[in-house]
Amino acid sequence: MKEKNYYLIVALVIATNIFIALQYVSISPLVDGWAVWNRVMLLNFNEFSFVDYLLMFFGAHPHSIVMMLAWIDYHLSNANQITLAVAAYIAIAAFALFCTQRYLIWAKKVEVPRYAIILGGVAIALLATTLADQQVMTIPFQAVLAISRLSYIVLLWALIRSLRDGSALNLLIVTLLSCLAVTFHGSGPIFSLLFITVHCMMYKGFWRFLTALGPLAATMLHSYFYKSGGELNSITSLISWGGFTSVLKSIFAYFASLLFPLHGFLNENILLLIGAVVFLFVVCLACYCILTLISDRFKKREISNTDDEKLFAGILSLFILLSGLAAAILMTIRVGPDSYKATLATPRYVAYSLLAYALAVCVLVRSLKGKDIRNTLKTSLVILIGIVGIYPTFTFKSDYQYDNDLNKAIAAISVGISPLTAPADGIWPSAKEDWYWVNALPQTVTYLKEEKLGPWSMLPSLHQFYMGKQKPKLITISSNSKFSTNCNGNVFQFSGTLPAPQHNRFFRNEIITIIDAANKIIGFATQIDSQRRSDGVNIQGYIVSTTALPTEQIYAGPTGDFYISKDKVDLLTTYNLTDQNFLKGVARSWPGFFVEDTAENRNMLTLGSILKLSDGSYRTITDPIIANGFLNIYLSGATLDGEAVGYPKPIKVIKTTCK
Known part of the structure; x- marks a missing residue:
């Protein structure tokens, strides 16, 4: 058997599964992915140093590698997760190739029959890229798991080889890389213990054994300083x-x-x-x-x-x-x-x-030797394991739901629905039950949305107008109902169908812009079909109406940079007062400011509204208090710098449509 043919078959298996997974990668982060962007936001606001940003734990786990990738992604691709996804797929492919390559070398050493080498290699390639692992294969945040898995397994093999060869330089390189790798993921401590185990099994003297303690010391120090x-x-x-x-x-x-x-x-x-x-x-x-x-x-x-x-x-x-x-x-x-x-x-x-x-x-x-009848059973078991690895590939279209749920959430958030309200809470269903994320998630979402980052980096904004040449396509509405009564506007949830030629323009994981007859963006939708249909494609979304009735005719707006903005935003400034308690209207001893008590200010500055301050930070209103003709506006977070955000600096009020 030529090795070239073996690797060609293995590469085809790997490429096929990765290609299928790529079709379902959502533009939105999921749960922990939002925690990453929250930390990027706080880093940009100088809440902590870059080293702390990398090394701080996520609960019980370190995630330094994904934090580094997110930082790169923010600067290179507007936080749209491209860097994370590319890194994840490279790590997955490298992991699969490493496993199949090690298997081939070993199989030739033990003289495995040629047909068994092919069967085993294909089975291992299918396992290493199985779509049963939906999260690692489709959620960019899980680059943390794909990269750490590859790092730990390759480094353990490299350690074995460096100890066997007796190369002090190789051992030093492996040890240093391992000390770094333990900060990648929560399985780092396990890796550090196995690093010591390998040294024990291949004991090469006291001084070399001391290097075995390096990764364990690194993970202990990391935990001591950064694990809360x-x-x-x-x-x-x-x-x-x-x-x-x-x-x-x-x-x-x-x-x-x-x-x-x-x-x-x-x-x-x-x-x-x-x-x-x-x-x-x-x-x-x-x-x-x-x-x-x-x-x-x-x-x-x-x-x-x-x-x-x-x-x-x-x-x-x-x-x-x-x-x-x-x-x-x-x-x-x-x-x-x-x-x-x-x-x-x-x-x-x-x-x-x-x-x-x-x-x-x-x-x-x-165990396949000679012409033993039991070889048939063993070969069948290898084939069966391969089938277990490939079966999810055939059912993935109907079983996978992450992208639909995430895209529905982004469509809802894009019309102003709070990420703590269903279905917008699909990005993090349990966030509203957490004392920190109940405020931090809306702030992070607002930050990305307002700064045109992440899911909104290529998405036009509500109330912009389409000015392109391509003709929008009429959507056939099948249902249209009021979303909620607790809204700042009239939000309607609709279901409809795009005509058959039109739906080919949209990927399953794309947000569809909804415009009215005047070409004004009034909402967003997403495809909800698991498969393409000849009679069109079903979509579901949300529109905002200026009246109590939903817009009768809606269209799917073409993609591209053909939208112009005529947004009207709510701006205000703090009251111009400087004394022992306030600096330019900003409180010196508590997080917040005060303004005149007017009907307009009361309507704008409501509990839960998010403010974008002139220093670029986002704060949530936690308590608006009326006092002696003024409104004291208490905000989340630390006290503010009056010089940076006080009078006459503007403050933008961002009110969620639904709370």
Whole structure:
């Protein structure tokens, strides 16, 4: 078999799955992605240093690599996640190529039959890029997981090789890179422990062993200075029989997460049973690889040409087991007794659990010898594992919903609906239950929206006018209903259909601009069909009307830079007073300012409205208080600089349509 043909087949598999995933990448971040842009916003407002920006934890986890990518993305591509997505797909492709390349070299060493090399390589390529891992494959924020996984696995192999070759320079480079890599993701501490394990298994003297402590020291220092607490503080709540069984079931679910797309055929108990079998397989493989190598070392047996691969397999097995244990504990703390259900349905856990199935492929092809009748069964199992990897590719169109939910949310936010209100809360469903994000998320969303960043970098604004040559297409409205009564305007939710020739202009993950007969932007919509139809495409969206009745005729506005702005914005200035309590109308001792008590100011400065100050920062009104003919406006955050934002500097009032 020519290696060229092998790599061609593997590359085709990798490229196909990545190409399919690309079609479903939403323009909007999801949950943690908004936390990243919140931190970018705060960095721009000089709330902390760049080093702190990179190294501060996200709850229980460090995410330095995605913070660096987000910073680059902000400066290069207006925070539209292109840099994150490109980095993620490069890491995914590199991970798949590394796994298949290591498999090929090992398979040739142990003289695996040619047909088995092809089957095994294809199966591993399908696993490494499986669309069962919906989050890593389609959500740019998960570049953090794709890159950290690649880094940890490649560095562990590089460590084995540098110790085997005895190269002090290579060992130093690997150690330094590993000290940096532990800040990439929450699995960094696991990686640092396995780094020490490799050194123990390949002990090369005291001084070289000291380098093994480098990554662990780095992760401990990182945690000491930047970790403010975490969910593991509640781990004592699991010290009970019920806690033990919940964690154990979650571990089984973790190893079955790859099979979740099959839940329509296999019930929950069967999936957990398969997960338990895979878990036991990985435990046995780890014990076999590690213990036999220890035994051989004590017996001073001559080193085999596959000992490095055996050690690597044992280390990977330990990595999967420890990752599964950590995931199970965290999910049980978060969810409780039914944590196994959440674990099973969490796509990102596939990122590491798929390695268990890849190792199973290696064990199966390794045992294919001669013309034993059992070879048929083993070959069938390899093919079956490959089918498990490829099955989500065929069902992805109908199963995947992240982009639809996110795009509906962006369409709603774009007409002024608060991101804490359904369906706009699709970007972060639980944010309104968090004391910090209940204010921080609307501020972050407003920042991106007003600065034309992220989802709004290529999207025209409400009330702009279309001035292009291409003719807008009439939308056939099937339903139109008032969205809410608690709105600053009349917002209507509509469903409709674009004519058949028109829908080909829109990708599934694109926001559609809605205009009226006067070419004025009155709303936004998104495609909701999972598949294209010959009779048109269904869309759903939101429009703002100046009357109590919805606009009767609406059109899909063409894409492009053909929109001009005639926005009317609410501007005001603080009261011009400087004394011991105020500087140019800005309070010296509390976050806020005061203005004259007029009907216009009362209507503008309402609770929950967001202000863009003249220094570029965004603040939320937390308490407007009437006092002696004036309005004291209390804001979120720290006290303001009167010189920077006080009279006569303008303040822009951004009122959400619905709260």
